Amino acid sequence: MSPDNPNISEVLVYEIKKEIADRYFGFRKLIEDDKLDFAEKTKQYSFILEKRISFDLIRIYIALKDEELIQRFLALTGLPPDLFYDPYLTLSNTIRQRVFSGTHIHGLFHAGRFKNLVFDCYKRLETHTLEYRTRFDELKKYQNEINQEIETFYRKNDLGSIMGFLKTLGDANRIGHMEGGMEVGMAQSLEAKMRIEPQLPPEHYLPVIQPLPSLASIRPALKELIHTAYKKHGTELLGLLARADRKAIR
Numbered sequence: 001m002s003p004d005n006p007n008i009s010e011v012l013v014y015e016i017k018k019e020i021a022d023r024y025f026g027f028r029k030l031i032e033d034d035k036l037d038f039a040e041k042t043k044q045y046s047f048i049l050e051k052r053i054s055f056d057l058i059r060i061y062i063a064l065k066d067e068e069l070i071q072r073f074l075a076l077t078g079l080p081p082d083l084f085y086d087p088y089l090t091l092s093n094t095i096r097q098r099v100f101s102g103t104h105i106h107g108l109f110h111a112g113r114f115k116n117l118v119f120d121c122y123k124r125l126e127t128h129t130l131e132y133r134t135r136f137d138e139l140k141k142y143q144n145e146i147n148q149e150i151e152t153f154y155r156k157n158d159l160g161s162i163m164g165f166l167k168t169l170g171d172a173n174r175i176g177h178m179e180g181g182m183e184v185g186m187a188q189s190l191e192a193k194m195r196i197e198p199q200l201p202p203e204h205y206l207p208v209i210q211p212l213p214s215l216a217s218i219r220p221a222l223k224e225l226i227h228t229a230y231k232k233h234g235t236e237l238l239g240l241l242a243r244a245d246r247k248a249i250r
Helices: 008-065 065-078 094-098 111-154 159-168 188-196 213-247
Strands: none
Touching: 008 065, 008 094, 008 111, 008 213, 065 213, 094 213, 111 213
């Protein structure tokens, strides 16, 4: 048969390979797209953690200031002992002015204003932590869906069987004169390279934050911490924030 008229075996081999490749790589691309989407969502949810929860916590750290009070606050709320905490945060006037910029402080007397400042920060922390946990749970479900897709993919596309079958296409003793199979050892190497790894859980990328106790449930203990902090340095912080507000108005 002339080169311009390939025999039926060559055509059949080509069609078989094309069908296997289309099915395999089409399904694989869907999974890879989902994994990219998972990574993007993880980045977005990290924003909630880093820009919202971190600011909520840093405001409270600055208000309490003393490390002993801060550690009592973290123990009271069940938060990790080192979550966004750095002693330098409580000492820098620049950071204090920045994180409290635009924060409304209400109350008639200094002690009440200081208490309301911390309570308001905690309420925001509750809201943002709940949002973060909701998004974290969404990622957990998404991870399970992706890994189920991967399991289904391998159930329907057994790489070992596919590679073995492709190898037989080049075995003249098994399928006439069909050619285009795979060299010995190449199938195993290609199978390893083409394997899709399971999606890692969100806790691999993001911290796990337990539910916060409600403000109502910890109000007496938190109020005691606030009272101690106010006696030590509360007027200093309020004075600093008041001066920053006056500069912003000018």
